[in-house]
Amino acid sequence: MAIALPPEPNWHKLIKSGSRVFVGGTASVPYALVQHLIENSEGFSDIELVHMLALGDTRWAKEKYKRLFKANTFFIGGEAIRRAVDEGRADYTPVFLSEISSLFSDGTLALDAALVNVSPPDEFGYCSLGAAVDISMSAVRNCQQVVAQINPQVPRTAGHSYIHISEITACIEASEPLVEVSPPPIDSVAERIGQYVSMLVDDGATLQFGIGKIPSATLKYLCHHKDLGIHSEMLTDSVIELLSSGAVTNKKKTFHPGKVVTSFAIGSRKLYDLIDNNPHIEFYPSSYVNKPTNIAKNDNMIAINSALEVDLTGQVVADSLGYDFYSGIGGQVDFVTGASISKGGKPIIALPSTAKDETISRITPRISEGAGVVTSRGNVQYVVTEYGIASLKGKSIRERALELIRVAHPKFRAQLLEEVRKHYWVPHYQEKYPTDIPELGAIQLKRLNIQGETFYMRPLNPADERRLQEFFYSHTKETLRLRYNYDPKQMSREKSCNLVSVDQSADVALCIVKQDGSRITIQAVGRFYLEPVSNTCEVAFVTRETQQGKGMASRLLNQLIDIAKARGIEKMMAYVRGENKPMITIFEQANFIRKFTGDPSDIELVLDVANAK
Helix, strand or coil: CCCCCCCCCCHHHHCCCCCEEEECCECCCCHHHHHHHHHCCCCCCCEEEEECCECCCCHHHCHHHCCCEEEEECCCCCHHHHHHHHCCCEEECCCCHHHHHHHHHCCCCCEEEEEEEECCCCCCCEEECCCECCCHHHHHHCEEEEEEEECCCCCCCEECCEEEHHHCCEEEECCCCCCECCCCCCCHHHHHHHHHHHHCCCCCCEEECCCCHHHHHHHHCCCCCCCEEEECCEECCHHHHHHHHCCECCCCCCCCCCCEEECEECECHHHHHHHCCCCCEEECCHHHHCCHHHHCCCCCEEEEECCCEEECCCCEECCEECCEECCCCCCHHHHHHHHHHCCCCEEEEECCCEECCCCEECEECCCCCCCCCCECCCCCCEEEECCEEEECCCCCHHHHHHHHHHCCCHHHHHHHHHHHHCCCCCCCCCCCCCCCCHHHCCCCCEEEEECCEEEEEEECCHHHHHHHHHHHHHCCHHHHHHHHCCCCCCCCHHHHHHHHCCCCCCCEEEEEEEEECCEEEEEEEEEEEEECCCCEEEEEEEECHHHCCCCHHHHHHHHHHHHHHHCCCCEEEEEEECCCHHHHHHHHHCCCEEECCCCCCEEEEEEEHHHCC
16 A cells, blocks of 8 residues: 655744754755745745755755854855855754754754655665764754655665655655765875774774765775774765775674664765665664764774864864864764773874965964864874874873974974974973874874784984883893993983984984883884994894894894995994894894904994995
């Protein structure tokens, strides 16, 4: 038996001037329904249209409708909405995505009607909200009248996406495609950011991500991971390749295992076809998906969000460019909070280091005048740019400033260090800013698998001051005597700062670190000191006692040899205590030759770099 549809809307019986009306958004705006209202709006004025991000033709925000409508958006998107907000014809209401539903349910923003785009009813009379369950379901549950556009191009999605035809007061039938958004091309900056972010993702992790170049690049580099899960407010086309690769199984998820969980989708027709009648992808309201305690039920939750700027204390600006509101809070704080309290979770802020053709640094000494903080400095754990990963959790203001300067664009690092010095966050002896090692390439971080454990090799930098001091005090007297040829008693912060503040274009200092969450410990350090007159260098390294015999020193030495060869250095010199047989063996395995000195207690070894294998 055919399901009887509700009547066509008689707008003057459904709403009145001054009503507050919700409009479904993202890629599933009911355009034909909005147009039907416009065409039957005689006598109406001052209708407030409330919505989330709305893509496509947001005609209600055009100036010619300013007497009829005033938009109130929770997320600014699209030129018409942005211009209307800038000109005061529309409002922007900042709110966490998880809490928008409470504005409807507690009467803060009481809704007279909700306009939504739904699939045709099934044989039992259930219509699906399709690709835009998000806050639409909350609006439907908390409004006076539900008016629907019955649209056969709306996909039927699994989860809590259904409303019964009996809940719909009035409807029109209109077939319209959902807005399609093609994945943006991935440039070299996004590529490098994606590589760095992927290094923070372990097998079995659960992911949240947004839309844009950086999420696309990150997901590209996760295709060889295993048993990933997805719990994300949004799905984009980037997920298609990740699902096809087999990297996503959802079986390690600890909340909704076996299922992709989301609340809306924005992408191409291919994505909308993927979610249509797919029992493995479930859509739930944002109040459920974005609830931080629900997010935290996923162990190893990785939240990947972006920003417009980050200041040197870790404050994140994400919704405004100065006084100009640009987007919205969205789900960033929800997922940063949820990932922070997840067992093994990691909240990540990823952004390019510069804007406007590298003329503006996005890592700033202070937030711009008029800009607002979306995510506080207390919430941020990782900030990733194309220059690396800054780990901020548990860091002092001075330490996090140095971490963030390290991932800023090189041409802004000196300026940023000078700016923080004005506020006494950096002591007088901290004179040098971080430099990269060009020979390591665009990615300065190398992931190492050593006897089944994950470590990272990277340049030593000023932010490692305290870590190097801890490394020194972890050594036994014997290790210190063999390394320094005497028994040093102290490693002051000033001395440690001097050792980590390296001009890597001349001398080179590398370290191998172990990272457990935000806790980073140095396991081995290798360096060479250039003697420019003779075009030679002296090389040395030291390894934490618990890691000796695992090949860390050899890895560091081989990398240093490669760098020396690329720089055209003629010879590498090493001076080792005669009793330090393991270190001598490492050098000789790298083809260093003993040089006779007449003193068996001190061994000098030499490598002809040009002929090194």
